[in-house]
Amino acid sequence: MSLNQVDRQILALIQQDASLSTAEIADKVGLSQSPCWRRIAKLEQDGYIKGKVALLDDKKLGFDMLVYANVRLSNHGRNNLAEFEELILSYDEVTECYTMAGTMDFMLRIISKGIDGYERFVRDNLLNLEYVQEVHSNVTMTCVKRTTALPL
Amino acid sequence: MSLNQVDRQILALIQQDASLSTAEIADKVGLSQSPCWRRIAKLEQDGYIKGKVALLDDKKLGFDMLVYANVRLSNHGRNNLAEFEELILSYDEVTECYTMAGTMDFMLRIISKGIDGYERFVRDNLLNLEYVQEVHSNVTMTCVKRTTALPL
DNA sequence: TATTAAAGAGAATAAAATTCTCATAATTTT
DNA sequence: AAAATTATGAGAATTTTATTCTCTTTAATA
Incomplete structure (x- = not known):
């Protein structure tokens, strides 16, 4: 199952603004509402759309x-990768x-x-762990850009 | 204007799943639909919610x-920061x-x-620019975690 | 060329968002 | 403390949007 031009257009639109109605999207991509809706539903079904979220300030x-x-x-920690990764998932x-790549x-x-x-x-959460050898912090100053959109 | 506990709950919910209906959200935070809707609208108005987007695979x-x-x-490039940042914004x-912080x-x-x-x-887009002195690439291997949710 | 499968259009229905009116609680003012 | 104002909630009414259905057209296949 592959994507055509319209599918890509739809994805490009909703990854920028998921509050567009299907009618608006349909309009922009040159379809009528119901087939447009069906395409979006299929894109979700097929896993191209992982979810919809609100981005907070x-x-x-x-x-x-x-x-x-x-x-x-x-070295010891590398034998407990799964444990470390579990922990990471739990830290909000x-x-x-x-x-x-390259480094470990x-x-x-x-x-x-x-x-x-x-x-x-x-x-409390990193240096705490005996198998964490080193934490190097790279502090950001200004955010020049941030988007969740893919370069479709 | 400040946020109460319910507002935070609402934000926590919709930053995970923006496809929840206001009725569902209302239910989870213990409100009826209309005041819940009004809170969400206000949170948007006041800029706590920057937007809703679809996350793609x-x-x-x-x-x-x-x-x-x-x-x-x-050094020369640092006098054209604005130009560089404009370019960055234009690269999808x-x-x-x-x-x-620390480095420039x-x-x-x-x-x-x-x-x-x-x-x-x-x-084509970075080394291309005469004032780009060095590009150091840190390649990722596996994505252990990725979320847009804030630790509310 | 006949037949089947995909994909679109438009109408109908169901669900959700949005608005409105009213009631209650909290807060402020006198 | 009483009155008045403001903030917030509930429920119903309305509008908009999502979802489903039926029919038609186009494209692909035998």
């Missing part, structure tokens, strides 16, 4: 600290986590309230 | 390459961009199709 809610932290585990402050590190995106909030998180 | 759409690139500008492959670098989150897609992007 982090600054306004007090989250003024955004840090990308590189975490290096000890960690909004993203990747393993990196994890990169974490950590959002918190103030430097103190960040320090508390790192101390 | 990047892998499924062919975006299998995710890189965090550190970009260092020359760059989904995030921050200036970093930018950190870019770049999503593309394959190594070749990435290389093409960097060559």
Whole structure:
């Protein structure tokens, strides 16, 4: 099952604004409402659309600290990767986590309230773990751009 | 204007799933539909909710390459920050961009199709610029976690 | 060329969003 | 403390949107 041009257009639209009505979308892509609706339903069914979410204003809610932290585990820790990853999933402050090519590190995106909030998180939840060998914090200053949209 | 417990609950819910109906949300937070709707409307009005978007499956759409690139500008480039940032905004492959504390670098989150897609992007759009001094690519391997939700 | 499968249009229905009116509780003012 | 104002909730009414259905057209296949 593959996507045609209209499908891509639909995806491009709703990844920017999921509050568009199917009628509006239909209009923009040159379809009538019901087939447009069916396409969207199919895109969800087939898993192209993972979900719809509201994006909140982090600054306004007090989250003024955004840090990308590189975490290096000890040899011992590498045998408990599953455990570490479970923990990461449970920490709401960690909004993203990747393993990196080259190094044996994890990169974490950590959002918190103030430097103190960040320090508390790192101390209590990362340095805490015996198998965490090193945490290197890369603090962001200004957000120039941030979008969830893919370059379709 | 400040948020009460119910407002926070509402935000916590819709940042996870924006397809919930106001009736469902109302139910979960212990309100009836209309006041719940009004709260949500106010949260939008007041800017706590920046928007609603559909999250797409990047892998499924062919975006299998995710890189965090550190970009260092020359002295000359630092006098054209505005121009550089404008460009960044125009590149759909760059989904995030921050200036970093400490260094005078930018950190870019770049999503593309394959190594070749990435290389093409960097060559054509970054190395291209005379005032870009250095691009350091940090390639991600596995995505352990990724959410847009704030730790409310 | 006949036949089947995909995909679109438009109308009908169901569900949800939005608005309105009224009641209650909290807060402020006198 | 009483009166008045404001904020917030409930429920019904209305409008809009999502969803389903039927029919037609187009495209693909035998």
